[in-house]
Amino acid sequence: MNAPTDTAISVSGLVKTFGNTRALDGLDLTVNTGEVHGFLGPNGSGKTTTIRVLLGLLRSDSGAARLLGGDPWRDATTLHRRLAYVPGDVTLWPNLTGGEVIDMLGRMRAGLNKQRRNELLERFDLDPKKKGRAYSKGNKQKVGLVAALASDVELLILDEPTSGLDPLMEEVFQQCINEERRRGRTVLLSSHVLAEVEALCDRVTIIRLGRTAETGTLSEMRHLTRTSIAADLAGEPNGLGTLAGIHNLEVEGTRVRFEADTNQLDAVLRQLTSIGVRSLLSQPPTLEELFLRHYQDDLRNGQKQVGAAVSS
Amino acid sequence: MSALVGTGSLVRLALRRDRLMLSVWILIFVVTAAGSAGATVGLYDTVESRIQASAAINKTPSLVALYGLIYDESSLGALSMIKLGAFGGALVAVFSILLVIRHTRAEEEAGRLELVGSTVVGRHAPLAAALAVTIAANVLLGVLTALGLIGSGLPVSGSVAFGLAWASIGVAFAGVAAIAAQVTSSARAAIGMAMAFLGVVYVLRAIGDTAGDSGPTWLRWLSPIGWGQQVRPFQGDRWWVLLIPVAFFVTTTAVAFVLVAQRDHAAGLLPDRPGPAEAGRSLSGPLGLAWRLQRGQLFGWMAGFVVLGLVFGNIATNVGSFMESPAARELIQKLGGVQGLTDAFMSTELGMMGVILSVYGIQVVLRLRSEESELRAEPVLATGVGRISWAWSHIVIALLGTTAIIAAAGLAAGLSYAAQTGNANDFGRVFVAAIVRLPAVWVLTGIAAAAFGLAPRAAVAGWAALVAFLLLGEFGPLFELPQSVMNLSPYAHVPRLPGGDFTAVPLVWLVLLAAALTTAGLVGFRRRDVPIT
Ligand SMILES: Nc1ncnc2c1ncn2[C@@H]1O[C@H](COP(=O)(O)OP(=O)(O)OP(=O)(O)O)[C@@H](O)[C@H]1O
Ligand SMILES: [Mg+2]
Numbered sequence: 001m002n003a004p005t006d007t008a009i010s011v012s013g014l015v016k017t018f019g020n021t022r023a024l025d026g027l028d029l030t031v032n033t034g035e036v037h038g039f040l041g042p043n044g045s046g047k048t049t050t051i052r053v054l055l056g057l058l059r060s061d062s063g064a065a066r067l068l069g070g071d072p073w074r075d076a077t078t079l080h081r082r083l084a085y086v087p088g089d090v091t092l093w094p095n096l097t098g099g100e101v102i103d104m105l106g107r108m109r110a111g112l113n114k115q116r117r118n119e120l121l122e123r124f125d126l127d128p129k130k131k132g133r134a135y136s137k138g139n140k141q142k143v144g145l146v147a148a149l150a151s152d153v154e155l156l157i158l159d160e161p162t163s164g165l166d167p168l169m170e171e172v173f174q175q176c177i178n179e180e181r182r183r184g185r186t187v188l189l190s191s192h193v194l195a196e197v198e199a200l201c202d203r204v205t206i207i208r209l210g211r212t213a214e215t216g217t218l219s220e221m222r223h224l225t226r227t228s229i230a231a232d233l234a235g236e237p238n239g240l241g242t243l244a245g246i247h248n249l250e251v252e253g254t255r256v257r258f259e260a261d262t263n264q265l266d267a268v269l270r271q272l273t274s275i276g277v278r279s280l281l282s283q284p285p286t287l288e289e290l291f292l293r294h295y296q297d298d299l300r301n302g303q304k305q306v307g308a309a310v311s312s
Numbered sequence: 313m314s315a316l317v318g319t320g321s322l323v324r325l326a327l328r329r330d331r332l333m334l335s336v337w338i339l340i341f342v343v344t345a346a347g348s349a350g351a352t353v354g355l356y357d358t359v360e361s362r363i364q365a366s367a368a369i370n371k372t373p374s375l376v377a378l379y380g381l382i383y384d385e386s387s388l389g390a391l392s393m394i395k396l397g398a399f400g401g402a403l404v405a406v407f408s409i410l411l412v413i414r415h416t417r418a419e420e421e422a423g424r425l426e427l428v429g430s431t432v433v434g435r436h437a438p439l440a441a442a443l444a445v446t447i448a449a450n451v452l453l454g455v456l457t458a459l460g461l462i463g464s465g466l467p468v469s470g471s472v473a474f475g476l477a478w479a480s481i482g483v484a485f486a487g488v489a490a491i492a493a494q495v496t497s498s499a500r501a502a503i504g505m506a507m508a509f510l511g512v513v514y515v516l517r518a519i520g521d522t523a524g525d526s527g528p529t530w531l532r533w534l535s536p537i538g539w540g541q542q543v544r545p546f547q548g549d550r551w552w553v554l555l556i557p558v559a560f561f562v563t564t565t566a567v568a569f570v571l572v573a574q575r576d577h578a579a580g581l582l583p584d585r586p587g588p589a590e591a592g593r594s595l596s597g598p599l600g601l602a603w604r605l606q607r608g609q610l611f612g613w614m615a616g617f618v619v620l621g622l623v624f625g626n627i628a629t630n631v632g633s634f635m636e637s638p639a640a641r642e643l644i645q646k647l648g649g650v651q652g653l654t655d656a657f658m659s660t661e662l663g664m665m666g667v668i669l670s671v672y673g674i675q676v677v678l679r680l681r682s683e684e685s686e687l688r689a690e691p692v693l694a695t696g697v698g699r700i701s702w703a704w705s706h707i708v709i710a711l712l713g714t715t716a717i718i719a720a721a722g723l724a725a726g727l728s729y730a731a732q733t734g735n736a737n738d739f740g741r742v743f744v745a746a747i748v749r750l751p752a753v754w755v756l757t758g759i760a761a762a763a764f765g766l767a768p769r770a771a772v773a774g775w776a777a778l779v780a781f782l783l784l785g786e787f788g789p790l791f792e793l794p795q796s797v798m799n800l801s802p803y804a805h806v807p808r809l810p811g812g813d814f815t816a817v818p819l820v821w822l823v824l825l826a827a828a829l830t831t832a833g834l835v836g837f838r839r840r841d842v843p844i845t
Binding site: 057083090097109128 | 421497498499500584585586587588589590591592595596597598600601604605686687688690691692693694695696697698699839840841842843
């Protein structure tokens with residue numbers, strides 16, 4: 001049953017409803033063994049719900065999900081020994097110390113690497129003797145992270161694990177994840193921190209409204225988007241306005257500013273050099289722009305639907 | 313006064329959250345008081361019978377320690393309500409403590425006040441709102457209790473004094489809880505601290521009451537419970553005494569508000585002691601975790617039940633002397649002489665302990681629910697721990713914990729009873745009579761488990777069932793409900809031991825029913841979504 005496979009997680013057509021809410025609406029997700037996979041989407045798009053289905057906590061209405069070669073619902077306990085999970089909001093027992101929680105959760109999985117545990121405590125600057133209620137939000141989060149990172153597991157499922165961490169600790173977290181990757185572990189990382197995703201993730205899946213919007217490496221995704229270009233030209237910017245692949249053109253005398261579809265860059269640059277270029281500034285799309293486009297599509301689509309409903 | 317901004321909306325929030333729970337609590341108090349009055353009013357119809365019974369109580373130190381003194385031995389109201397004045401008052405105090413902590417420290421610990429705190433709520437608003445709700449609940453409780461007593465046929469003035477005495481105890485302990493909520497940083501520790509205070513002042517008044525005229529009777533004036541008793545309802549109604557708890561409340565509340573200003577949000581005044589850096593060997597599975605979370609409560613309940621058992625075993629042999637009226641003598645005759653009366657007393661008290669023990673059992677099982685909805689179950693269920701073993705870890709503590717508690721109580725009652733009679737056989741009779749309460753208790757824990765697994769959002773069904781069975785037992789005979797309706801309550805099937813006939817069949821049925829309910833809950837839990845919040 002648990003034969004090693006190339007895909008650690010594969011999900012297709014997953015549907016999950018809560019009453020009238022369709023939290024997942026045909027979601028697809030593939031995470032290859034050994035990669036760090038970013039899982040992104042606006043609030044309420046279904047990331048946590050997907051993770052809970054993968055953990056066998058929620059039962060999907062339809063669709064298929066495989067985890068480490070097993071069925072997340074049926075084989076839950078055996079699979080859980082091979083993975084570690086950090087929720088977005090780590091809640092601790094008020095009377096248990098952080099150290100006790102780390103050890104306990106580790107023992108409930110396959111076991112804990114004691115040396116690594118102590119090393120992680122040091123790196124995250126975490127006091128294991130404090131009672132659960134006495135930790136700050138960020139320190140609670142660290143308890144969950146140390147418990148997961150010190151466990152001997154193949155797969156880490158992290159749901160917004162760094163919410164509340166200060167920049168210094170964010171740095172430590174990124175180092176740790178890179179080490180995990182080197183050890184050959186697979187990581188599913190849901191996050192709203194784009195810099196973190198950019199720094200860590202081999203591949204990314206963006207979802208919205210419970211459906212996969214886009215998936216691939218970051219460079220693949222960049223390719224599908226626009227590069228912003230600002231240029232000072234030798235003459236009048238003729239012909240630019242009618243060229244395919246150019247958007248939001250602004251002209252100020254010989255200065256132009258526009259966005260070009262990345263796969264149309266060749267033609268666009270040829271047109272520019274034919275006019276003559278004095279200076280050129282080209283910016284690849286930032287991850288922010290990439291995501292904002294997806295996130296805003298939601299809003300725009302929503303408005304369109306509302307508009308359509310009103311006009312019909 | 314900006315520190316109080318938002319108090320109104322917090323009060324509304326609290327009332328919306330708690331309206332059902334508050335109504336049920338208040339109803340239980342009113343019904344118990346009125347029912348108890350109604351049951352005794354007809355029993356002592358002559359002045360002589362009352363004087364005789366009251367004098368007998370006043371001459372029994374263990375009773376005086378538990379319930380207090382009767383100051384006017386001819387008063388019907390004083391005799392009717394002796395069991396409830398101080399003892400019931402202590403339960404009113406518990407009600408106040410839980411209510412105040414629930415809306416102050418518990419909220420803060422859960423991080424919810426932080427959210428409210430950063431919006432439009434002033435620094436003092438949460439405490440002010442909690443106190444406002446608690447005071448209002450206590451006043452309502454007092455007024456309704458007074459009306460209930462009047463309805464049962466007791467004099468108006470004394471009834472009002474009794475209701476207000478209860479309310480004044482609740483009000484005084486609201487102030488105590490307000491301070492406790494500032495001192496510790498955990499809700500459990502705050503409750504523990506306020507309860508410990510309650511225990512101490514209960515004992516203070518017990519010493520004062522049993523001291524005799526030359527002893528330190530003034531000790532009773534150091535106790536909010538003592539103040540409630542010194543109002544002396546139905547025995548002169550000393551209204552001015554009510555000013556003491558009010559002054560006490562004002563002072564303690566003022567201190568609490570000063571403390572709020574002194575401390576940081578979410579912190580207590582007492583520093584949190586550090587604990588172990590590594591988990592002990594026992595903390596490696598679900599059962600170890602459940603034991604760690606539940607053990608403190610188990611030991612507390614056990615201690616309380618041992619004390620109750622000792623007292624009941626000790627006073628049982630004196631019961632005969634309280635009932636010298638013709639009506640009572642007729643009752644004794646019916647019960648089969650003094651031995652029968654003593655047995656009936658033990659049986660009644662053990663029955664009451666069985667009902668109270670169900671509170672513990674339900675509470676332990678419903679911990680599953682709070683672990684789930686406060687998202688502490690999720691990380692555990694995401695490890696190799698299976699759902700059944702996680703749920704079972706708490707259920708098994710409910711089953712074995714109730715067993716241990718009632719066994720300890722039976723042991724204590726049996727020993728102190730046998731010490732009185734000098735007959736070793738009595739120990740066994742009383743112990744068995746305590747143990748037979750268990751199957752009915754397990755049915756209640758089973759109902760809670762079934763609700764948790766099958767209808768988690770309606771997990772309060774466990775409490776609803778307990779209240780329903782309690783009301784059925786109290787009022788079924790009064791309204792002459794048919795036996796088939798009364799039989800709906802598991803408590804109706806418990807053999808009336810000691811003294812009655814022992815029949816195993818109903819007990820076996822109760823155990824099977826409890827097993828079926830628990831299994832249904834476990835199966836339901838294995839199939840459903842987690843967490844349902
Ligand atoms: N138990 C539940 N009952 C009802 N609706 C739910 C439940 N859990 C999630 N939802 C709904 O399902 C949708 C997806 O929620 P989910 O928590 O998966 O989003 P998310 O992507 O994790 O969002 P965030 O970035 O805010 O964490 C939301 O509309 C949410 O309101
Ligand atoms: Mg989420």
